[in-house]
Amino acid sequence: xxxxxxxxxxxxxxxxxxxxxxxxxxxxxxxxxxxxxxxxxxxxxxxxxxxxxxxxxxxxxxxxxxxxxxxxxxxxxxxxxxxxxxxxxxxxxxxxxxxxxxxxxxxxxxxxxxxxxxxxxxxxxxxxxxxxxxxxxxxxxxxxxxxxxxxxxxxxxxxxxxxxxxxxxxxxxxxxxxxxxxxxxxxxxxxxxxxxxxxxxxxxxxxxxxxxxxxxxxxxxxxxxxxxxxxxxxxxxxxxxxxxxxxxxxxx
Amino acid sequence: xxxxxxxxxxxxxxxxxxxxxxxxxxxxxxxxxxxxxxxxxxxxxxxxxxxxxxxxxxxxxxxxxxxxxxxxxxxxxxxxxxxxxxxxxxxxxxxxxxxxxxxxxxxxxxxxxxxxxxxxxxxxxxxxxxxxxxxxxxxxxxxxxxxxxxxxxxxxxxxxxxxxxxxxxxxxxxxxxxxxxxxxxxxxxxxxxxxxxxxxxxxxxxxxxxxxxxxxxxxxxxxxxxxxxxxxxxxxxxxxxxxx
Numbered sequence: 001x002x003x004x005x006x007x008x009x010x011x012x013x014x015x016x017x018x019x020x021x022x023x024x025x026x027x028x029x030x031x032x033x034x035x036x037x038x039x040x041x042x043x044x045x046x047x048x049x050x051x052x053x054x055x056x057x058x059x060x061x062x063x064x065x066x067x068x069x070x071x072x073x074x075x076x077x078x079x080x081x082x083x084x085x086x087x088x089x090x091x092x093x094x095x096x097x098x099x100x101x102x103x104x105x106x107x108x109x110x111x112x113x114x115x116x117x118x119x120x121x122x123x124x125x126x127x128x129x130x131x132x133x134x135x136x137x138x139x140x141x142x143x144x145x146x147x148x149x150x151x152x153x154x155x156x157x158x159x160x161x162x163x164x165x166x167x168x169x170x171x172x173x174x175x176x177x178x179x180x181x182x183x184x185x186x187x188x189x190x191x192x193x194x195x196x197x198x199x200x201x202x203x204x205x206x207x208x209x210x211x212x213x214x215x216x217x218x219x220x221x222x223x224x225x226x227x228x229x230x231x232x233x234x235x236x237x238x239x240x241x242x243x244x245x246x247x248x249x250x251x252x
Numbered sequence: 253x254x255x256x257x258x259x260x261x262x263x264x265x266x267x268x269x270x271x272x273x274x275x276x277x278x279x280x281x282x283x284x285x286x287x288x289x290x291x292x293x294x295x296x297x298x299x300x301x302x303x304x305x306x307x308x309x310x311x312x313x314x315x316x317x318x319x320x321x322x323x324x325x326x327x328x329x330x331x332x333x334x335x336x337x338x339x340x341x342x343x344x345x346x347x348x349x350x351x352x353x354x355x356x357x358x359x360x361x362x363x364x365x366x367x368x369x370x371x372x373x374x375x376x377x378x379x380x381x382x383x384x385x386x387x388x389x390x391x392x393x394x395x396x397x398x399x400x401x402x403x404x405x406x407x408x409x410x411x412x413x414x415x416x417x418x419x420x421x422x423x424x425x426x427x428x429x430x431x432x433x434x435x436x437x438x439x440x441x442x443x444x445x446x447x448x449x450x451x452x453x454x455x456x457x458x459x460x461x462x463x464x465x466x467x468x469x470x471x472x473x474x475x476x477x478x479x480x481x482x483x484x485x486x487x488x489x490x491x492x493x494x495x496x
Contacts, residue, residue, distance in 0.1 A: 054327035060429070124286070134457055134474070137481045139328070154428050154446055154459075161408025161429070 025051060029065065029088035033057065037072040040101055040141045049146050052153060062156045063094035066149050068141075072100055076109075081110035088114070093160050097148045101141045107148040108132060118166075119159050127155050293430070294404030297464035299373045303353070305493050307339040309467055312436060313359075314485035321482055335359050335487055337467075343368075345382055345391040352379050366391070374403040378414075392416075400425070401462050405443050414449070423449035433461045433470055435488040441470045453477055464492055 026035065034041065040052035041049065051067060056062045067084050081096040089096070093115040099107035109128055116124065131151035138144040317329040336358045343354035345368050355367040368391065369378040377397035382388065399411045407429045413491035428444045440463035447458040454477050461470040469489040475482040 134455075134476065137476050139477055139481060150459075157428050158408055158426055158446070161406070162426075163408070165406060165408045 024083075024087040026084070026087070026110045026119060031066060034066040034068075035084075036066075036068045038068045038099075038101055040068055041145065042142075045142050045146070049149055056153055056157065057091070060157060060160065061091050061093065062153065062160055063089050063091035064097060064149060064152050064156065065089060065094070066097045066099070066145060068099045068101070068145060070100070072103070077103075077106070078110050079109045081108060082112060085110065093156055095152045095156055097145065097152050099141065099145050099148065105132075105136065107135050107144050109135075109148055109155070111151045111152070115163055118163050131155055158228060291404070293406070294374070296372070297403035297405075298463045300401065300403050301371050301376055301467055302465065303339045303371060303494065305339060305341045308492065309337045309489060309494065310491040311335045311337070311471075311487040312490045315483055315484060315485045317480055317483045321480065333359060333361075334490070337367075340366075343378055346389075349391070349393060368393075369400070370397050376400045376402075377412060398423075401443060401445070401464075403464065405430075407444075420452050421450070423447055428459075431461075433463075435469050435490070437469065437489040437491055442467060442469055454482070466492065 026037070029035075031054075032046070033053040034046060034050045036046070051065045053066070056064070065084060065088055067081070069080070072080055077098055078101075081098045084096045084098070085094060089112070091113060093111070093113045095109055095111040097107055097109055109131055111124070111128070132148070135144050135148035135151055136149045290448045311334065312332065313335045314330070314332045319328040320326055322329065338356050338358070340354045340356050342351040343366070345354075345366070352368050353371045355365060355369070357365045362383040366382045366384060368381060370377040370379060378394060378400045379397055380391045380393035382391035394414070394416060398414045402411070405427045407427050409427050411425040411427075413425075415421065424447070426446045426448075428446050430446055431442060433440055433444075435444045440461070442461035442463045445460045445462060447456070447460065449456055454475055456476070457474045459472045460468055463469045466489075471485075471487050473485045
């Protein structure tokens with residue numbers, strides 16, 4: 001019984017794996033990123049095409065899959081390419097290079113992924129059209145495939161690096177703005193402290209002046225000089241005054 | 253309230269709001285790291301092409317011409333040869349033109365070609381070229397120097413485009429990557445440039461691997477006309493006396 005259960009578990013596990021393989025009609029992605037269902041690429045050229053693709057994916061995250069089919073079976077090439085793309089590619093920037101020997105406008109380069117949307121549509125369309133046109137002019141199938149793979153790699157590597165540069169510019173600008181805000185905050189604080197430092201003595205001065213010149217209250221005796229009376233050489237009151245400058249007046 | 257208290261209260265009213273919360277700033281360490289990397293590239297690239305009279309670069313070259321291109325029914329052609337580039341120093345392309353850095357390119361069986369450039373510590377600018385045929389008297393000369401390669405070039409950037417001859421000649425130079433490239437002369441850290449453009453009715457695609465401190469170490473060139481490939485040429489640096 002235990003043996004039967006173990007075998008059942010193993011069979012179910014294998015069935016699960018098989019189910020995953022057959023989800024996509026072409027099976028799982030080949031490890032060298034080249035799927036040659038048409039059998040046109042000789043082994044020595046296969047390595048030459050696949051090595052740079054594997055290296056770029058590993059080092060830069062740019063994923064290119066080359067698919068060679070004997071026929072499109074009437075389906076639009078972009079549709080076929082996207083089926084492979086959805087099944088086999090997970091990188092945010094990837095492309096399928098699809099070639100069908102004998103097809104007039106083959107090979108096709110079909111980029112996809114989140115980051116592809118960051119490339120302006122006009123730029124994207126023109127670049128793809130130029131790349132496909134150059135690859136199409138190659139004299140044989142293998143050269144077309146090799147050329148298209150290189151074109152797709154260069155294009156996606158350039159777009160990815162360009163996107164990174166733009167993102168860095170945005171980040172740098174954002175940091176600059178934050179630093180400007182911080183500098184402004186510091187300046188405002190400084191201005192307020194300086195304003196306070198200047199204003200205090202100013203207000204004190206004004207206050208003292210205001211105190212000094214304000215009308216006197218009831219308990220304050222103003223400093224008044226009593227006038228002379230009846231021509232007397234001296235004034236009365238608390239402030240006796242004698243004018244020595246004019247001498248002693250004659251008594252009348 | 254005492255009068256002297258008034259100025260104190262006023263100053264307090266001015267200073268206390270200064271104690272507001274400081275705006276949060278993002279850490280700038282990431283952009284600093286990226287700037288440091290960019291500067292490190294630039295510093296490592298300089299001098300970008302330290303040349304002396306007599307400096308030499310020897311390339312192993314291979315040309316493929318598809319069938320039917322040279323003439324109707326002609327077979328495909330594949331041939332290999334050695335191309336040598338030698339630095340001549342400052343040379344005047346023509347009487348009325350200024351002396352500028354000059355490389356002479358030699359291919360057995362073909363007329364020599366002179367390439368005129370301006371070499372600075374941190375950049376190389378294209379000025380023109382001249383095929384040394386008896387009937388050729390004037391060089392192809394760019395009125396304004398055209399940037400070719402610059403220290404610190406970043407992948408994902410593009411050099412200013414070239415246009416000459418009223419639009420008959422157009423070039424676009426994109427920086428694809430910085431990568432290691434292995435050639436017969438060794439392994440180099442190179443800037444991978446993609447040059448595309450037109451020469452009249454001919455279209456060209458040229459991938460250049462330029463190693464700062466050494467020069468061009470590898471090149472792949474294809475030319476097209478109409479719906480046909482005219483030829484493909486590849487060359488790799490085999491020998492040089494220019495230091496790294």
